[in-house]
Amino acid sequence: MPNWETVELNKTYSDENVYVIELNRPEAMNSLNTKMAIELIECLTLLEHQKDLRALVLTAKGEKSFCVGADLKERKGMTNEQWKQQHDIFEEGYELLRNFKFPVIAAVNGFALGGGMEMMLSCDLRYASEHVKVGLPEVKLGIIPGVGGTQLLPRAIPVGLAKEMLFRGNQVDAQKALEVGILNGIFTKEELMSKTIEIAKEIARNAPLSLQSIKKSIQTGLHTDMNTALSIELDQYYKCANSDDRLEGVLAFNEKRKPNWQGK
Structure with a gap:
């Protein structure tokens, strides 16, 4: 450093x-x-x-x-x-x-x-x-x-x-x-x-892609109209929904353990 x-x-x-x-x-x-x-x-x-x-x-x-x-x-x-x-x-x-x-x-x-x-x-x-x-x-x-x-x-x-x-x-x-x-x-x-x-x-401790997507949805959505903002949110939602981390999150929940996030 x-x-x-x-x-x-x-x-x-x-x-x-x-x-x-x-x-x-x-x-x-x-x-x-x-x-x-x-x-x-x-x-x-x-x-x-x-x-x-x-x-x-x-x-x-x-x-x-x-x-x-x-x-x-x-x-x-x-x-x-x-x-x-x-x-x-x-x-x-x-x-x-x-x-x-x-x-x-x-x-x-x-x-x-x-x-x-x-x-x-x-x-x-x-x-x-x-x-x-x-x-x-x-x-x-x-x-x-x-x-x-x-x-x-x-x-x-x-x-x-x-x-x-x-x-x-x-x-x-x-x-x-x-x-x-x-x-x-x-x-x-x-x-x-x-x-x-x-x-x-x-x-x-939360999913890294989710953290990034929430921040991007808010930062971008605040500066536009509601319909556009909801579209931005939906794009970020599917980015997370199609990720390996989403599968890991659900699996960890069902197995009652901490998730091992990969950020992808």
């Missing part, structure tokens, strides 16, 4: 088909600079081809911040062209995260602001510590979210609430984020990783 500086890849749970990515710039509140974005892209690209992976957890070093968005110190003095070049790299990383073929679970251990909240929203499931605050404050800086915030948030919570957060640029605490649907659950800071890993392991 490559030795990245701003991103760490943990294989501790790889025997259970779970990998963990940790953002590693705690001294800078895990703000996203160009190097981190590039290394995240490299890490996600590598993991796409990892045959023993079924679920991915994304978290960060430290207890204060998950990610507070782009590193504004790095951006200070950038020309418009340099800003655009950097943002192209950010876009590539977030797209890889959104479209990762297996479920991605965020373990949010601190502030998730701006691009940090967009990173969290790019994950399929989101769990956080009790002390976490999240927000999209770009409007206060003369910009708007640029890696999915205005599209992902209204798909996660009621549109009116999403507009309020975006227009005000305010932060909400973990309890409020849970109540409106931004988060799937909250834990104590001591339990966050263990509980998130437990959920990831549960997911990873």
Whole structure:
């Protein structure tokens, strides 16, 4: 595995088909600079081809911040062209995260602001510590979210609430984020990783083709009309129904044993 500086890849749970990515710039509140974005892209690209992976957890070093968005110190003095070049790299990383073929679970251990909240929203499931605050404050800086915030948030919570957060640029605490649907659950800071890993392991025990097909059906179907979405689901259904894993799943159920998935 490559030795990245701003991103760490943990294989501790790889025997259970779970990998963990940790953002590693705690001294800078895990703000996203160009190097981190590039290394995240490299890490996600590598993991796409990892045959023993079924679920991915994304978290960060430290207890204060998950990610507070782009590193504004790095951006200070950038020309418009340099800003655009950097943002192209950010876009590539977030797209890889959104479209990762297996479920991605965020373990949010601190502030998730701006691009940090967009990173969290790019994950399929989101769990956080009790002390976490999240927000999209770009409007206060003369910009708007640029890696999915205005599209992902209204798909996660009621549109009116999403507009309020975006227009005000305010932060909400973990309890409020849970109540409106931004988060799937909250834990104590001591339990966050263990509980998130437990959920990831549960997911990873399921059929790999089914996990991929569910994610693809949802991701693709959300952006089209119902008839087209149902057609997408049906295509994915028959992909699974015609697989060896479907035969194994039924056989294992009848033999009262754990299935031995082959991913085909």
